[in-house]
Amino acid sequence: MNPAAHPAVALPALPSPRAAGCPFDPPPALQALQAERPVTRVRIWDGSEPWLITRHDHLRSLLGDPRVSSDPRQPGFPHRSAAMRERDRTNPTFINMDDPEHARLRRMVTAPFAVRKMQALRPAVQRIVDDLIDRMLAGPAPVDLVEAFALPVPSLVICALLGVPYDRHDFFQRRTQVIVRRTSTAEDVREAMDDLTDYLDELLTVKLASPGDDLLSELAVRRVATGEMTRREAARMGVLLLAAGHETTANMIALGTLALLSRPDQLALLREAEEPEVVAGAVEELLRYLNITHSGRRRVALEDIEIGGRTIRAGDGIVFANDIANRDPDAFPDPDRLDLTRDARRHVAFGFGVHQCLGQPLARIELQSVYSTLYRRVPTLRLATGIDQLEFKHDGFVYGVYSLPVTW
Template sequence: MTETTVAATATEAPLDYPMPRASGCPFDPPPQLARLREEAPFSRARIWDGTTAWLVTRYEDQRAILADDRFSANPLRPGFPMQSPGVAARRTNGKRLPFISMDDPEHNRVRRMFTSYFSVKRARALRPRLQEIIGDLLDGMEAAGPPVDLVSSFALPLPSLVIAEILGVPREDQPLFQRESRVLISMNSEIDDVLRAIDSLTDYLEGLLAAKERDPQDDLLSHVLADHVRSGATSREQLVQDAILLLIAGHETTTNMLALGTLALLRNPEQLAAVRDTEDPADIALAVEELLRYLTIVHTGRRRVALTDVEVSGQLIRAGEGVILPNDSANRDATVFDNPDSLDVTRQNARHHIAFGQGTHQCLGQNLARTELQLAYPALLRRFPTLRPAIEEDAIRYKHDAVVYGVYELPVAW
């Protein structure tokens, strides 16, 4: 596409974003994104508050922007395109921003306080505990007998238990952060409900931190309190907001990926068999990367705002203009992935996806998420080799209204 053609698209009427998925295609991004990749890779999009931002649909352009420090992740900067009224209220409520919403060098300084807890080495060391939790949950499913809801019985409790143990959140308190996180990731939540949920989690975590100061344990929150809050490297208020982020991101993404990925495999029996029957961990790892690419559950676009005038692939983005990067579009880019709309668990370059983002803000918990999924999918499919949905396709409720895509429940039988 020539620079002249790209520039011409900017004069067209803005499109409403997010866009609806096609009826009967729950695993595919909105079809308009494919057209835009070909015809108008830089276009103007109108969001919920009537403002417009650049919608950037191609893989290479998204990678370039996500790796460019001239684009800010700070939602308090003028021109930043918020996902919803609730997200806007959450980010402008006067509390500290979590590290994911900071720019470097501050982002990197705060993030480093947590990186060792989510390293490849730490994820590998957690494998025996993950296998134990997975086995217990599958035992519970088997004892309950079909039909059971895969979400509430397996996909939700697995990552919830894991992130709670890492942070040091008591098991009996998990329903609280699960309940409040549902409010915070919904794009339809009322502002008052969002603010109440933030206050609820803030109050809870402040109390939990006070308890850990009195009686430290071998967990992330206790160690960060001792190593970084006490030294003044970060504040208690900052740790509370970062802990909220870790609690929500640590279970919502993996929960939805596990349930939706299982459903996608059930709809593709040959792909399911390849995951279930292999004994090679490398095959499983490849399958997980393909599911991450194919589904891209963070489906409302990563958001940035230009700090200065920047030219990307011939398109000038001016200082103060917002940018929306729908990673689900990039991960279906045919210039990178052959036959991108097909699920192929043997795809050799699947790991080139950007489902975890790109650049300095790439997902902190990706090593843990990968390990959970690599263990959970084959364990589930081998325990229940005749697993199948227990409801009709048109009865499944998809999370079109949430920042993280998935299913609300998935009754299964075997």
């Protein structure tokens, strides 16, 4: 749609703000578009006008369509910011590639994240969760749950899985925060990416000389040493796994806890749950309800595509609003209600199609361990401040809270 030819129709701006006092809900503008214009043009930061997809069925259809590309080098690709455009072009990873290259590289790390292998990690994850709760309970209250628990849990797990020393957690956590902050400059992101890639590159050199039982060693021995990947390519893959492996889950732990503390009836259901399938179902509903990856998945059309009565032309950018798609009433009745008994398994918090999140089996194990343990072991857990005093990550590509003061 050319706005000059349709002067009465103003293009919505993306991102749009959340409503005051509604930190768990997607922006009202997205809800209105889903009801009135589910396939529509929007205007983003650089003045370009990609299509916004807000319905659950449309999103799943297009994310599974080979005519839709993840390659940020394609003309018309709707980058999240100038900094992310720089990162996507200079530090390509398999998630920003199309098949067959995407499939070739993804296969190199698919096996370590398989459901069976992740299930084998459950006891180790549970020990980490219990140890951190022990430490938290032994110290003074109140405490920042983000710093004391939400961030260490996935950081310790991904470090053990990759073979990254946890004593460098400040180093990689701070640089990851720069990368996922919408306000970071291109120079900030480039420097953070270079620091992380250089570090993983050096670590791969160590693994080549003395491999261990970890994923980086496997990449070094089976991929780099054989010439299948360069060390720099392996380092970039390591950066992706390290950053994604802690940042998203940490935010989900903290924001999920806040949502449950705000809804004591749902918290009680989870605290009293004894069956693993009840906990697993609650995790899926929290993923659907909160959807912390709130900046939309970005793609570009390779061919003309008809959907929802509109024609997306070849070269048009596409933004998939997975947060509002998970609140689609046609897919999830009464979608704005958190209901831990709901069957929410068709949510798109992890995406859909060949590019869906590689680490979702690990994230589920971590969240199930956290949500089944924290509130049972600390039954009097409560906020130590008003919810209106919390600072939410409106400026991030991953949503959450910067800190969560709690007591018991």
